[in-house]
Amino acid sequence: MKKHNAEKFALYLLLALFVIVFLFPIYWAVTTSFKTPGQIMKVPPEFFPSNWNLQNYVEVFTKHQIGTYFINSLVVAVTTTLCAIIVATFAGYGFSRFKFRGRAFWQYAIIVMRMVPGLVFIIPYYIIFQKLGILDTLFGLIIVYITAALPLAIWLFMGFFDELPTEMFEAAKIDGCSEFGTYWRIALPLIVPGIVVAAILVFLAAYNEFSLSLVLIFTDQNKTLPLGISGMIQLQKDTPFGTLAAAGTIAFIPALVLALTTQKYVQAGITAGAVKG
Amino acid sequence: MKKKFNIMLLCVLTLTFVLSACGSKSADSGKPAEPKGEFKEAKVEAPDVLGIKLTDLNGGGTLGGQYKGQKIVVATRTGDFADALKNAAKYFEEASGATVEVQSFPAGNDIEKIQLDLNTGHHFDAVLMPVANVHGYAEGGLIQDLQPFINSVASPNLDLDDFIPSLWKSYGLYKGRMVAFPYKPDSQLFFYRKDLFEDPEIQKQYKDKTGKDLAVPATVEDFLSVAEFFTKKSNPDSPTKYGYSSMASKTNSRLIWQNRLAAFGGKDVDENFKPAFNNEAGLKAMQTMLELKKFAPDEWLQLGWDEANALFASGEVAMMEQWPGLYSTIDGEQSKVKGKVGFGVTPGGAPTMGGWAIAMTNTAKNPEATYKFLEYVTSKDGELLKINNTMDPTRTSNYNRPEVLESNPMYPALLDSLSAAQILVDPDVPFVSAKLNDIMENAIQGVLRGELTPQAALDDMEQNFIKEIKAVGLSL
Numbered sequence: 061m062k063k064h065n066a067e068k069f070a071l072y073l074l075l076a077l078f079v080i081v082f083l084f085p086i087y088w089a090v091t092t093s094f095k096t097p098g099q100i101m102k103v104p105p106e107f108f109p110s111n112w113n114l115q116n117y118v119e120v121f122t123k124h125q126i127g128t129y130f131i132n133s134l135v136v137a138v139t140t141t142l143c144a145i146i147v148a149t150f151a152g153y154g155f156s157r158f159k160f161r162g163r164a165f166w167q168y169a170i171i172v173m174r175m176v177p178g179l180v181f182i183i184p185y186y187i188i189f190q191k192l193g194i195l196d197t198l199f200g201l202i203i204v205y206i207t208a209a210l211p212l213a214i215w216l217f218m219g220f221f222d223e224l225p226t227e228m229f230e231a232a233k234i235d236g237c238s239e240f241g242t243y244w245r246i247a248l249p250l251i252v253p254g255i256v257v258a259a260i261l262v263f264l265a266a267y268n269e270f271s272l273s274l275v276l277i278f279t280d281q282n283k284t285l286p287l288g289i290s291g292m293i294q295l296q297k298d299t300p301f302g303t304l305a306a307a308g309t310i311a312f313i314p315a316l317v318l319a320l321t322t323q324k325y326v327q328a329g330i331t332a333g334a335v336k337g
Numbered sequence: 338m339k340k341k342f343n344i345m346l347l348c349v350l351t352l353t354f355v356l357s358a359c360g361s362k363s364a365d366s367g368k369p370a371e372p373k374g375e376f377k378e379a380k381v382e383a384p385d386v387l388g389i390k391l392t393d394l395n396g397g398g399t400l401g402g403q404y405k406g407q408k409i410v411v412a413t414r415t416g417d418f419a420d421a422l423k424n425a426a427k428y429f430e431e432a433s434g435a436t437v438e439v440q441s442f443p444a445g446n447d448i449e450k451i452q453l454d455l456n457t458g459h460h461f462d463a464v465l466m467p468v469a470n471v472h473g474y475a476e477g478g479l480i481q482d483l484q485p486f487i488n489s490v491a492s493p494n495l496d497l498d499d500f501i502p503s504l505w506k507s508y509g510l511y512k513g514r515m516v517a518f519p520y521k522p523d524s525q526l527f528f529y530r531k532d533l534f535e536d537p538e539i540q541k542q543y544k545d546k547t548g549k550d551l552a553v554p555a556t557v558e559d560f561l562s563v564a565e566f567f568t569k570k571s572n573p574d575s576p577t578k579y580g581y582s583s584m585a586s587k588t589n590s591r592l593i594w595q596n597r598l599a600a601f602g603g604k605d606v607d608e609n610f611k612p613a614f615n616n617e618a619g620l621k622a623m624q625t626m627l628e629l630k631k632f633a634p635d636e637w638l639q640l641g642w643d644e645a646n647a648l649f650a651s652g653e654v655a656m657m658e659q660w661p662g663l664y665s666t667i668d669g670e671q672s673k674v675k676g677k678v679g680f681g682v683t684p685g686g687a688p689t690m691g692g693w694a695i696a697m698t699n700t701a702k703n704p705e706a707t708y709k710f711l712e713y714v715t716s717k718d719g720e721l722l723k724i725n726n727t728m729d730p731t732r733t734s735n736y737n738r739p740e741v742l743e744s745n746p747m748y749p750a751l752l753d754s755l756s757a758a759q760i761l762v763d764p765d766v767p768f769v770s771a772k773l774n775d776i777m778e779n780a781i782q783g784v785l786r787g788e789l790t791p792q793a794a795l796d797d798m799e800q801n802f803i804k805e806i807k808a809v810g811l812s813l
Contacts, residue, residue, distance in 0.1 A: 098670050101647070183453070190458050274450060278440045278460065290443035291415030296523075296662040297727075298669075299643055 086312065092305035093117070100301050116306035120292075125280060126307055129288035134314065136198055136284060137267040140205040144213050144262045145255060147206070152217025153243050157229065167218070174211035182275050189276060196278040204276065205266040213258050220254035221247060256322045257329030267314065285311045374405030379432045386721040387740040393718040395432045396709060397492035404706040405434030411695075411710070412451050413465035415441040418521070418693070421723035422465065425714045428722065432713075435706045448771075455479045455698060462701035463711060465520055468508050469763035469770040471694045475511040476767030480696040483515045486708035495712060499732045501755050507765070508694040508731075516696055518715040519731040523691030523762075524754040525596055526747065528649065528657045528667070529553060531679035533567070533576055542566075542574060553681050557597060557625055560656075560684035564632035567655035571632070575655075580632035582654040585785060586641045591777040592689055592762065593629065596658055597622035599759040600685025605773075606802070610766050610811045615799040623784055623791035630785060638785055650674055658683050660691065661729065664747055680750035682757055690758035768809045776801040 092100055094112045120126040155167055185204060186195070194200035224247060232242045248255070270286040277283055283291075289307045292300055379401045381394035395401070411426075413419055419441035426437035440461070442450045448470060454460050455474060464474070474480045487495065500509065500519055508519040533539050534551060543551035543566055554560040564580030565571045571580075583593055598605070603618025614622075634640065634648060646666040649657045652673040657663070667678050682688060695715065701707045713719045720730045724741070729751060735741050736752045745751075764773045780798045783789035789797065 096670075101671050183457075186453065187457060195458070195460075274442065274446050275453065279438070280441070287443065290446070291441065293444060294414075294416035295444045296642065296660050297416070298646065298666055 089305045089308050089312075092301060093309045095302060097302060116302040117310075119303050120306045120310065124288065124292055124303070124307070125283075126285075126288065126310055128281060129283050129285045130310060132198060132282060133267055133285040133311075136201050136205065137263050137314075139202050140209060140266040141259050141263045143202070144206050144209040145259055148210055148213035148217050148258065149248065149251075149255070150243075151210070151214045153221050153247060155214070155218050156221035167215075170211045170214055174215075178208060179271060182272060185272070186275055195276060196282055198282060200276055201273055201284070204272050205269060208269075208272075209262040209265060213262055216254065216258045216261075217251070220251040224250055253325040253327075253329035255329075256325035260318055260322060260326070263318065264315065374403045374434045376401040376403045381428050381432045383428050383722065386724060387744045389721060389738060389740050391718040391721060393492075393494055393716060394428050396713055396716070397494035399490065399492050400429075400432040400709060400713075402432075402434035404703065404709070407435045407703040407706045409435055409437045409462045409701075409703060409707050409710050410440060410460055411437060411463040411465060412440050412442070412447075412454070412461040414444050414447045416444070417726045417728065418465055421726035421728045422714065424726065425719055425722040426710075429710055429713045433706060433709060435703070435710070437710060459698070459700035461698050462703065462707040463695060463697050465693060465695045467763060468517075468692050468694050468761060469765055471508075471517050471696050472511045472765055473767040473770065474696065474698075475514070475516040479699055480516055481699050481701070481704070483517070483697065483708060483711070486705065487515070490705055490708065492712055492716065494716065496717070496734075499717065499734050501731060501733055501752070503690070503756055503758055504692065504731050507690060507758075507761060508692055517694035518696075518711050519692065520695045520715060521693040521728045522731050522751070522755050523660060523693070524751065524758045525592060525658050525683050525688040525690075526661055526663075526750055526754055527553075527681040527683045527688075528659060528663060529679050529681065530577065530652075530655050530674065530677055532677040533655060534679065536576075539576065546572070553679065554656075554684045555682075555686065557600060557685050561625070561628050561632075564629065564656060568632040577655040578653040579634050579648075580655050581629050581657070582634055582637065582640065582645060582648060583658045584640050584642060584645045585633065585637040586639055586644075587778050587782055588774075589641065590638075590781045590785060591774065592658070593626045594622050594777075594781055595689040595760050595762065596683045596687070597625045597685050599687035599689075600683075605760055605764045606766055606806075610806050612799045612802040615795045619795050620791055623794065626781070627784065627791070638782070658688075661747055661751060662727070664745070665727075680747045682750060682754045686757050687760070688754045688758050689760050689762050690755070691762045766806060766811065768811075769805045772805050773802060776805070 091107075091109050093116050094114070095106065095109050096111070096113060096115065099106055099109060099111065151170075155163065181204075189195040189200045192200075194203075228246060229242055232246050237245065268286060269284075270290065273284050273287050277287060280288075285307075289304065289311065292303055292307065378398070379395040383391050383394055385391070411422055413422060419439050422437075422439045426439060430436055441447075448466070451461070451464055451466065451470075455464070455477075456479070464471070464480070466474075471480065487497075497505065501522065504519040504522055509515055509517050511517075534553060540551045543549070543563075546566060547562055549559075549562070551563070551566075552559070554563050560581075567575050567577050567580035569575050569578045584590070585593060595605070598614060598618060601618035601621045603616060603622065604613040607613045630637065634654070636644075640648065642662075645657070645659065646663050648654055649659075649663065650666045650669065650672040666672060667674055669675075695711050697704060697707045697711060714723065715731065717732055717734055720728075720732055720735055721741070724730065724744075729745075729748070730736060730741065733752075736748060742748050763770045764777075766773055776798055780789065780794040783797075784791055784794045
């Protein structure tokens with residue numbers, strides 16, 4: 061019994077340490093966003109702000125158009141996630157269920173695309189998008205992000221679908237279910253945790269992406285959060301820690317919502333597809 | 338199989354056709370447009386700046402809505418540069434009829450983005466960038482000569498002689514051609530604790546210790562002597578812990594050497610891009626830097642912009658060399674030295690210059706309107722529209738206005754520094770300026786860390802300068 065309690069204590073201690081290490085930077089950013097420049101630079105630092113003020117939030121909304129950047133990021137990330145998940149589930153299902161000539165080749169061709177550093181594509185994208193007239197549009201950005209997200213998403217879904225027993229598909233066929241019906245009514249509901257995990261990965265990748273948006277976006281009304289926030293830092297000027305923290309806190313909201321609403325699927329989804337049945 | 342191949346080929350050809358069709362369309366749109374709008378006398382009113390009524394906001398009568406329907410796209414860095422342009426653009430639009438779109442990109446990534454577009458996209462009609470970059474664009478044929486526009490459509494109030502001569506020469510001209518207008522001047526300034534220098538007790542102590550009067554150091558010898566006096570390690574009675582400070586972290590440390598290089602008669606490169614620092618001047622500048630290290634903070638090599646400025650504002654440092662932006666920290670609510678700081682030219686009298694210039698791209702869709710915008714934002718009154726965005730004036734006449742001079746206690750020192758400055762912080766060598774900066778930083782860091790002797794660092798720098806400059810085909 062004593063041994064059991066000691067193990068439990070050690071476990072909770074370890075977990076508490078992890079919580080502090082991971083949550084303290086978030087706590088610090090959030091509290092900094094409510095501090096004045098004087099409070100931010102105070103030595104010793106204020107771990108709990110003596111005064112809470114909203115000036116940094118007023119500034120990021122009035123001076124830096126954070127609202128526009130936030131909406132643009134959400135539009136780009138949500139659209140990318142929806143499109144990538146739809147295409148990747150189809151592709152993953154196809155690769156998993158059907159045997160066809162060149163199947164292995166195309167599977168590896170897809171994953172090879174993931175291995176090429178994204179920056180290599182920047183100039184070709186720039187030139188192609190310019191000629192197609194979709195430079196400086198959210199549409200162009202969405203296309204790029206879908207393309208970048210697909211290889212990983214397809215491979216994840218191949219793993220999830222591979223785990224489903226073939227007997228189930230055969231039973232569906234015997235009962236007269238069409239191939240699309242099998243995909244839609246039987247396979248998809250069974251991999252919901254996997255869909256959630258893949259969606260989170262795709263969403264966060266699109267939401268946080270900087271390099272490609274820097275090259276493909278020009279105007280303030282089309283800038284996304286990473287681009288807009290990086291523009292708040294000026295050389296030869298004091299770093300605006302307060303406004304950066306306020307912008308970071310706002311940018312953090314979708315991640316927080318995702319974490320709170322999808323928690324129950326994440327654990328199942330992360331381990332799903334890891335072992336073939 | 339053959340059918341599949343044919344379908345694929347058809348797809349590729351269709352895509353090629355679509356792309357080439359789109360390409361030719363954008364090429365056509367590059368034709369210069371003539372003013373189409375009707376000229377009507379424009380009267381533009383702006384709020385007074387520093388109590389000065391701005392009377393010349395219609396280009397000396399040359400702007401009267403004639404550029405209606407034309408659009409100018411200006412590229413620059415986010416922050417004050419973009420804000421200043423946007424502010425002036427409002428009045429220019431009212432006077433000219435043209436519309437101005439300011440596109441801005443984050444510091445640290447703006448150079449690559451603008452370079453990429455100048456080479457391939459051709460979206461920008463004008464660029465506001467650091468001088469070394471603008472000159473690189475000039476060498477690469479990416480920006481155009483402004484002289485033909487000055488000859489034909491300039492404002493009668495243009496007055497090119499009014500620009501501070503050193504700025505005009507270093508920023509505006511490249512290989513004898515006028516390629517840009519000076520936009521934001523920048524020079525290393527000397528900040529010192531006026532309250533300490535004027536304290537009779539401290540003056541007496543200094544006199545007793547050195548036999549000399551305590552004065553703001555103008556020469557390198559006096560600089561070292563005063564720095565030693567104000568350093569606790571060498572003078573336990575010193576009111577400050579450190580006599581001298583600056584940014585000595587990597588990417589900033591070359592300035593400590595550059596600020597003395599010209600003072601001893603050296604240069605970074607000559608007019609043929611040949612290194613001109615591996616000589617007595619370069620060596621003495623290095624040795625001075627090592628002397629200064631004795632009086633600098635222990636964490637000197639880690640000091641970047643925020644850290645160095647915070648240390649000076651804490652009151653622990655007597656003298657500092659820094660860009661004018663330090664003033665906002667000195668004047669900030671946390672500062673312990675607010676109202677106690679004096680400003681001067683860096684000791685030796687040859688500070689390093691930074692600065693930004695505005696130029697017209699070779700692919701400007703509306704060159705005449707673009708020129709007028711460049712002229713507008715750098716005109717005598719146009720300059721004052723940007724002064725509240727930390728863009729200091731580049732024209733002598735503006736420094737002569739009492740309201741401007743009184744608005745910022747640094748301005749007399751800034752004017753003197755800009756007039757005395759000789760070396761650009763980024764070597765004025767097209768295409769490789771950033772690489773040369775890295776070479777200098779590596780060598781200076783090597784000396785400051787004791788890994789290289791001053792002479793070995795100079796040899797190393799010279800060798801690498803030659804290699805990089807030769808690699809881009811510039812004459813040596």
